[in-house]
Amino acid sequence: MSKMIQFTIDGRQVTAAKGESILQVARREGIYIPTxxxxxxxxxxxSCRMCVVEAEGVDGFVLSCNTPPTEGIAITSDSQExxxxxxxxxxxxxxxxxxxCGVCDKSGECDLxxxxxxxxLDEQTFAVADQRRDSKVWGVLSYDPxxxxxxxxxxxxxxxxxxxxxxxxxxGGYKSEIDNTFSKCIQCGECISVCPVGAMASTDFEYSSNxxxxxxxxxxxxxxxxxxNLTYEKKEKGTATLGAxxxxxxxxxxxxxxxxxxxxxxxxxxxxxxxxxxxxxxxxVSAFENADTIRFNSMISxxxxxxxxxLKERFGYRLINxxxxxxxxxxxxxxxxxxxxxxxxxLESIRKSDYVVTIGSAVSTDxxxxxxxxxxxxNRRKSYMAYMHPIEDEMLRNLVxxxxxxxxxxxxxxxxxxxxxxxxxxxxxxxxxxFDDLDIGYVSxxxxxxxxxxxxxxxxxxxxxxxxxxxxxDLINHSNxxxxxxxxxxxxxxxxxxxxxxxxxxxSLGVSLICDLDSEEGKSxxxxxxxxxxxxSALGDGEGDLDMPALSQQEGTLTNIDKRxxxxxxxxAYHGYELNDIANALGMKSEHVIDYTVQLPQESGFSQVRFDxxxxxxxxxxxxxxxxxxxxMVSETSATVDAISDIREFNGSVIYRCxxxxxxxxxxxxxxxxxxxxLLRGSEQxxxxxxxxxxxxxxxxxxxxxxxxxxxxxxRLKGTVALNPSFDSSENYESYRYNQVKIExx
Amino acid sequence: MSFEKFKxxxxxxxxxxxxxxxxxxxxxWGKFKQVASRSLKGELFVGxxxxxxxxxxxxxxxxxxxxxxxxxxxxxxxVHKMLRLFESGTExxxxxxxxxxxxxxxxxxxxxxxxxxxxxxxxxxxINLGRCIFCGYCAEVCPExxxxxxxxxxxxxxxxxHFVEFEDMLTPIDALKAGQQEEFxxxxxxxxxxxxxxxxxxxxx
Numbered sequence: 001m002s003k004m005i006q007f008t009i010d011g012r013q014v015t016a017a018k019g020e021s022i023l024q025v026a027r028r029e030g031i032y033i034p035t036x037x038x039x040x041x042x043x044x045x046x047s048c049r050m051c052v053v054e055a056e057g058v059d060g061f062v063l064s065c066n067t068p069p070t071e072g073i074a075i076t077s078d079s080q081e082x083x084x085x086x087x088x089x090x091x092x093x094x095x096x097x098x099x100x101c102g103v104c105d106k107s108g109e110c111d112l113x114x115x116x117x118x119x120x121l122d123e124q125t126f127a128v129a130d131q132r133r134d135s136k137v138w139g140v141l142s143y144d145p146x147x148x149x150x151x152x153x154x155x156x157x158x159x160x161x162x163x164x165x166x167x168x169x170x171x172g173g174y175k176s177e178i179d180n181t182f183s184k185c186i187q188c189g190e191c192i193s194v195c196p197v198g199a200m201a202s203t204d205f206e207y208s209s210n211x212x213x214x215x216x217x218x219x220x221x222x223x224x225x226x227x228x229n230l231t232y233e234k235k236e237k238g239t240a241t242l243g244a245x246x247x248x249x250x251x252x253x254x255x256x257x258x259x260x261x262x263x264x265x266x267x268x269x270x271x272x273x274x275x276x277x278x279x280x281x282x283x284x285v286s287a288f289e290n291a292d293t294i295r296f297n298s299m300i301s302x303x304x305x306x307x308x309x310x311l312k313e314r315f316g317y318r319l320i321n322x323x324x325x326x327x328x329x330x331x332x333x334x335x336x337x338x339x340x341x342x343x344x345x346x347l348e349s350i351r352k353s354d355y356v357v358t359i360g361s362a363v364s365t366d367x368x369x370x371x372x373x374x375x376x377x378x379n380r381r382k383s384y385m386a387y388m389h390p391i392e393d394e395m396l397r398n399l400v401x402x403x404x405x406x407x408x409x410x411x412x413x414x415x416x417x418x419x420x421x422x423x424x425x426x427x428x429x430x431x432x433x434x435f436d437d438l439d440i441g442y443v444s445x446x447x448x449x450x451x452x453x454x455x456x457x458x459x460x461x462x463x464x465x466x467x468x469x470x471x472x473x474d475l476i477n478h479s480n481x482x483x484x485x486x487x488x489x490x491x492x493x494x495x496x497x498x499x500x501x502x503x504x505x506x507x508s509l510g511v512s513l514i515c516d517l518d519s520e521e522g523k524s525x526x527x528x529x530x531x532x533x534x535x536x537s538a539l540g541d542g543e544g545d546l547d548m549p550a551l552s553q554q555e556g557t558l559t560n561i562d563k564r565x566x567x568x569x570x571x572x573a574y575h576g577y578e579l580n581d582i583a584n585a586l587g588m589k590s591e592h593v594i595d596y597t598v599q600l601p602q603e604s605g606f607s608q609v610r611f612d613x614x615x616x617x618x619x620x621x622x623x624x625x626x627x628x629x630x631x632x633m634v635s636e637t638s639a640t641v642d643a644i645s646d647i648r649e650f651n652g653s654v655i656y657r658c659x660x661x662x663x664x665x666x667x668x669x670x671x672x673x674x675x676x677x678x679l680l681r682g683s684e685q686x687x688x689x690x691x692x693x694x695x696x697x698x699x700x701x702x703x704x705x706x707x708x709x710x711x712x713x714x715x716r717l718k719g720t721v722a723l724n725p726s727f728d729s730s731e732n733y734e735s736y737r738y739n740q741v742k743i744e745x746x
Numbered sequence: 747m748s749f750e751k752f753k754x755x756x757x758x759x760x761x762x763x764x765x766x767x768x769x770x771x772x773x774x775w776g777k778f779k780q781v782a783s784r785s786l787k788g789e790l791f792v793g794x795x796x797x798x799x800x801x802x803x804x805x806x807x808x809x810x811x812x813x814x815x816x817x818x819x820x821x822x823x824x825v826h827k828m829l830r831l832f833e834s835g836t837e838x839x840x841x842x843x844x845x846x847x848x849x850x851x852x853x854x855x856x857x858x859x860x861x862x863x864x865x866x867x868x869x870x871x872x873i874n875l876g877r878c879i880f881c882g883y884c885a886e887v888c889p890e891x892x893x894x895x896x897x898x899x900x901x902x903x904x905x906x907x908h909f910v911e912f913e914d915m916l917t918p919i920d921a922l923k924a925g926q927q928e929e930f931x932x933x934x935x936x937x938x939x940x941x942x943x944x945x946x947x948x949x950x951x
Contacts, residue, residue, distance in 0.1 A: 102842035102889055103866040123945065135864065207860040207867075210843040239855040239872040 005068075009053075009075045022064035022075055023051055028621045033077050034086060034115060036093065037151040038065045039194055040255045040622045042160045043380060045152045050089055050115075053077050061085065087119045093149050094121060096130050097197075104147070104198040108211045111196030112149060128174055138180045139187050140203055140265055140673060145177040148199035154178060154191035161258050162190050163375025163399045186395060186661055188368070189264040193254040204265070204673050205249045209235060214248055217571040218616050220558050220626075221263040222299065222551035223664045225503035226347070226369035227560035229257050229616070229626055232267060232552065232571035245572055247552070256622035260368030261662040266671035271540040273547045273576035281577050284526075284546040285585045287534035292522035293318040295530045297732040298505035299538075299665060301556025301568065302606075303596040304579050305507065305514045308528075310596075311583060318518040322734035323505055325519060326476055328512035330501065333482040336639035337489030338499075341605060342632040344492060345468045345500035346562040351376040355464035357418070357457070357497075359388040360411050361472020362658050364395040367502050367561065370470060374399055384460045388414060388449075389474075390738070391656065391723075394716040402456060408650040408721065408738045410447035412480045415487050416644050417443055418469075421458050427494030430640065437643035446647040469497045473504040477736050486641040493637070503561055505665075505732065506551075510559030513604040513630070528579065529730050536579070539666055539730070549574035550667065555594045555611065557627060565606065566627040567614040605630035650740050653690045655680065655700070655724040657737040663727035680709040682722030687713050689720055690743045700741040705731075708746060812900075820931040823880045824899040826873055828916040829892055829930065835922055838892035841866040845884035845893055853877035854884060871912035875901055885932075894930035 005016040009031050016025045021044070026033050036048035044065035052061035056074035061082070069075070076082070093112060101107045133145040150169070155178065158167040166185035170177050178199075191200045214233035221228040230250050237246040250267045252259045294308055294317045312319050335341050350356060350373035363370045377383035378399045387396060388404040406414045416438055419427075428435050444451050461467065469491055475484045485501075492499040503509040511517075525532040528548070529539070537544025538551070553574040557565045580593040590596060597614075600606035607628050615625045660681070662674050669676070680698060682690070692698055694713040699706065707724065717723070726733065771777045800806070809816055818824070829838050841858040853874040861867035873884075885894050893915075903909065917927045929935070 102844070103840050207841070207858050209858070210847070212847060213843065236855075238857050239870040 005071050007069045007071065007073045007075065010077050011074075016069050020068065022053060022062070022067055022069050024621060025069065026064065026075075026077060030620065031077055033064055034118070035065065036089075036111060036115070036149070036196060037153060039153050039157065041258065041376075042153075042156040045156050047150070047152050048089065050086055052082060052085060054079060054082060083119070087121065090115055090119045090121055091124070091126075094124055096127055096146075097149070098146050103207065105201050105206055105211070106147075106195075106198035110198065131175055133175070133177060136180070137203055138182055138185060140189055140261065141180075141185075141187070141192060142201045142203045142206055143178060143180070144199050144201070146199075147197050148177060149197055150176055150178075151196060153194040153196065154200055157190045157194050157258075160379045161372055161375060162186065162188055163371065163379065164188075164395065165398050167191055184395075186364070186368075187261045187265075188259070189261055190254075190258055193252055193259065193264070202249060202265075209248050215245075216251075217569050219552070219571060220560070220566045220568045221259065222506055222558070222568065223262045223266060223668055224260075224367050224369070225506055225508060225561045226367060227506065227558040227564075227566050228259050228263050228369060229253060229566070229618075229624075230259055230263055234571055243573070247571055253618050256618045257624070258369070258372050260372070262368070262664055262668050262674065265673040266662065266668040267552065268672055269550050269667035269670045270552050270572045271538045271547055271550045271574070271576075273540070273549075273574060276576055277546070280546045281581070281585075284534065284536065284577075284582055287526055287545075288582060288586055291317070291524045291526045291534065293320055293518075293525035293532075294528065295320040295521075295525050295532045296528035297321060297530050297730065298324050298503075298508040298511050299529055299551060299667070300507055300511065301551070301554060301593070302507065302510045302514060302559055302565065302600055303556045303593045303611075304528075304554075305511045306596045306600060307579060307583055307588070307590075307593065309515045310588060311586070312516065314588070315586070318520065318522050319515050320519075320521055320525070321511055321515065321517055321732060323732035324508050324511040324515070325517040326481065326734040327501075327503060327508045328517060330476045330481050330485040331509075331512055333485035333639070334489040334492070334499075334501065335635060337486045337637055337641065338492040339489075339635055339637040340492070340632045341635065342563050342630060343488075343499045343501045344632075345470070345498040346564075347373045348562070349466065349498055350374060350468050350470070350500070352381065353377050353383055353466045353468040354381050355384045355461060355467040356470065357386045357388060357467070358470040359415065359418070359472065360474030360476075360478075361470060361502055362389065362391070362393060362656075363387075363470070363472070363502075364393055365659055365661055365663075366472060366504070369561070370500075370502060371396065371399075384464065386457055390719070391721050392718050394718075395661075402453070402460075404449055404453055404457070405719075406447045406449050407647075408654055408656075409736075410443070410449075410647045411475050411478050412484050412487075412644050413443035413447045413647050414449055415475070415484055417447075417449065417454055419487050419490055419641075421454055422461070422467075422497060423490055423494040427490050430494075431490060434641040434643055443644070443647070446649075465496075467495075467497045469499045471499065471501045473502065474737050476501065476504060477734060479736060480645055483642050483644065486639060489637075489639075490641055500561070507558050509561070509563070510557075510565075513559065513606070514601060530732065531730065536582075537730075539670065547576045549576070549578050554578070555592070557597060557600075557611065557614065559630065563605075563630045563632075564624075564627055565600070565614070565630065567611060567616050603633070605633055607631070650738060653686070653700075653722070653741055653743050654720065655702070655722045655739055655741050657702075657726050657733060657739075658723040659725045659727045660723075663725065665727055666730055669727050676725075676727070678709060678725045678728040679712045680707075680722055680724055681712050681714040681717060683717040683719060684713055684715075685718070686720050686722045687711070690722075692743060692745060697746040698743050699746050700743045702739045702741060703735060711743075818897045818899065822897060822899070822932070823882045823885075823895040824897050825875065825895075825901070825910065826884070826915050827894050827896040827930075828871075828912060829894060829927060830917050830919070830922050832922070832927070835919055837868070837916065838890045839868050839871070840890055840892070841868045842889065844887045844889065848883045848887045850881060850883060851877045851879050868912065873910050873915075875909035876906070885930075891930065891935065894935070895932060 035051045046066050051064045053064045054076040055062045135144045155167045159165050164184050164186050166181045170179045214235050217232045221230050230252050232247045233249050234245045234247045247267045250264050378385050384401050386402045387400040390408045491497050527535045535544035536546050536548045538548040552571045555570050594611035597611040614627045660676050692711050698711050699708045771780050846854045857870040
């Protein structure tokens with residue numbers, strides 16, 4: 001138990017925990033101390049000096065952002081001296097700041113504007129000879145150095161939160177400016193969101209609207225399982241339309257949370273439907289009456305998943321969601337050994353962790369928030385970060401302390417070695433057969449993971465308090481997933497590690513907790529965003545037989561990686577039919593789909609909360625109050641881990657199902673700011689081995705799917721595995737992500 | 747500031763005279779006498795004669811509206827105009843959106859974009875004259891003296907589309923070149939002599 005520190009701010013008695021700064025305490029207590037450079041989610045850069053306070057018995061001012069209070073000290077947050085000190089800082093910030101508020105994007109939500117007015121600065125008494133500085137465009141990001149006040153928020157967020165270290169300061173006294181190592185930039189736009197002035201702007205949004213014209217709709221991002229908090233900002237486009245609103249941009253609570261590029265720029269995936277198509281609806285209802293199977297994917301809200309489950313209970317449909325089924329099986333097997341229905345780690349525990357192992361996940365592209373959390377852990381807690389994956393990730397180079405490369409297909413063996421390394425004696429007792437059978441020499445040889453690498457991992461684990469193991473989709477989709485899950489369960493139960501199993505798709509966790517999924521398909525199927533005999537599609541453009549609203553047009557909840565049920569609000573109106581209408585036509589009774597929110601199964605950990613009662617905000621100190629957390633169910637454990645199977649070798653050309661940055665699904669592909677061609681990307685080494693050249697069109701077969709793609713050599717890739725994207729397909733995959741293929745030129 | 751000059755409502759005495767009006771009769775007999783004298787004196791023909799005389803003199807003061815129109819005061823707030831810069835001929839409007847924001851009947855809508863000269867360009871702009879109450883706030887708030895009120899007060903048209911697009915309000919470029927655009931003296935315009943009260947900015951080094 002750490003000691004609490006008692007002190008006073010402006011005469012009020014306050015208490016600080018260990019490690020809290022004066023500013024943090026003041027914010028928690030609702031005492032206003034102005035800041036310009038302070039960002040709650042990064043460590044203080046202490047460059048603006050606006051947050052100065054007076055401390056009794058201390059000469060001069062104290063920086064409240066990076067000073068912890070001492071016992072009994074009396075702090076004054078506002079006085080005449082402080083006011084004039086802050087006023088002169090604001091004068092410095094205003095030197096030569098272009099008077100273009102009239103057209104500036106930031107006008108109306110600009111920190112500089114606000115504080116200039118706040119401190120009553122109506123004239124500027126001095127100036128410096130101005131110099132020519134050129135604006136720059138770095139993809140989605142535009143930078144105007146004239147507007148820049150050098151607060152360093154963007155560089156600290158790029159280094160600390162994003163971890164790409166692309167932005168840096170090009171020093172030059174008054175001529176200092178921000179520059180970008182564009183090859184490292186992951187185009188997440190975090191710098192845009194934290195910029196207090198209009199210097200960092202979105203290239204697409206620039207000059208397209210004044211901020212006060214936009215209506216804000218708080219919601220959750222629908223692209224990956226992090227379901228980040230975001231706000232859609234919309235208004236009617238043009239002057240001649242009535243009621244046809246468009247989303248202009250996406251913002252977030254930039255002081256506390258972050259968004260990746262897909263969330264920030266992939267917002268226009270709505271399905272525009274002008275009216276209800278009654279004929280198509282009638283056909284859809286009869287298609288449902290005649291079908292015995294419903295195929296769907298995990299781009300679905302909890303409510304609609306429950307609706308499908310209810311349809312199954314009432315009409316006996318088979319529910320097919322291969323990817324969620326695989327995740328469900330993994331989670332169940334995990335529970336059978338760990339004794340808890342849910343994994344214990346969340347993004348916050350990664351951020352606070354001092355030792356992270358990720359295995360079987362290309363985190364940069366699979367789940368950017370995990371990567372952001374890793375970055376915070378590495379930069380703030382000096383965490384030891386081990387990245388175990390067959391493909392080295394150039395984008396993670398700044399973050400990874402130890403890269404452990406294993407052979408494709410040997411995930412089970414590698415995790416077994418990890419088990420042997422980290423679980424306690426009681427586990428070795430319980431799962432004796434497994435450990436007795438484990439031949440480290442064989443596994444090490446087959447997986448190509450040297451025992452000295454494991455020794456190093458083990459050595460670095462000493463005196464680490466909060467280790468986390470992150471498990472990715474490579475393991476979930478592995479052919480021996482069940483046994484892998486049991487091992488993960490063993491690690492959860494019998495070691496200091498807390499485990500995270502990244503849900504592969506947006507709502508995989510929700511679907512796996514709500515739906516009773518089948519594995520055998522029936523004769524005729526209706527597909528919800530998935531190919532079938534009759535397709536309901538939110539993609540529009542004649543993709544399906546009946547249009548459905550996209551997730552940005554629906555009310556509902558998502559279950560995210562943090563095991564949190566978060567609300568989504570409808571940003572744009574939808575004028576067609578939705579799944580609930582079909583269900584009602586079939587005989588269900590619920591006016592709105594959100595009527596199902598209270599009915600979410602409590603035995604899976606959901607709470608009985610009405611949709612409209614779900615909170616969605618942050619507290620002044622950045623505590624996330626979004627929706628509610630699932631309650632983990634504790635169960636008896638009886639299962640034991642089986643001996644590992646022989647490791648299959650992957651030879652020849654191996655491809656890995658992996659999307660490029662910012663792409664997750666056809667919806668991100670639809671967004672106009674995220675433009676990618678679905679290319680097969682591989683290293684020079686791969687090209688030589690597969691005897692293909694850059695730019696050639698190739699054909700290969702994965703399972704039953706035949707792909708024809710252009711091959712591109714990517715200098716950032718190494719090794720002999722090429723990346724095959726899946727964002728251009730609605731199919732949900734349950735198969736192992738690596739495939740041995742025969743590549744032929746077309 | 748003193749309000750004395752505003753409170754003085756003495757409009758001057760030149761050209762004003764008292765009209766000689768008889769008192770109204772109060773008694774019944776008085777009323778009878780008035781009716782009788784008005785009926786018998788033929789006063790009606792006095793007026794008719796004036797009309798007849800003026801008709802033959804061909805010096806008619808009637809304004810032949812709509813062929814003729816009376817000049818309108820500079821502070822009158824009729825249909826808006828969009829001015830151009832005298833020197834370059836480019837539109838004055840910078841797309842700041844303040845008119846849209848301040849409009850109390852919410853009848854202004856605009857769309858802007860980042861143009862090829864890195865400036866904010868107005869792509870679409872319209873004022874719904876059916877809703878406009880001609881309060882003049884837009885002209886007053888405009889930092890560039892771009893939107894002003896003109897003197898066109900007729901608001902009848904066969905088509906809604908005539909109410910009113912940016913191009914309809916903008917000074918035609920040939921009119922500008924012909925020197926027909928005048929600086930607006932009315933609502934929101936710069937007060938004469940305001941140059942004196944402008945402080946130099948520190949950038950004037």
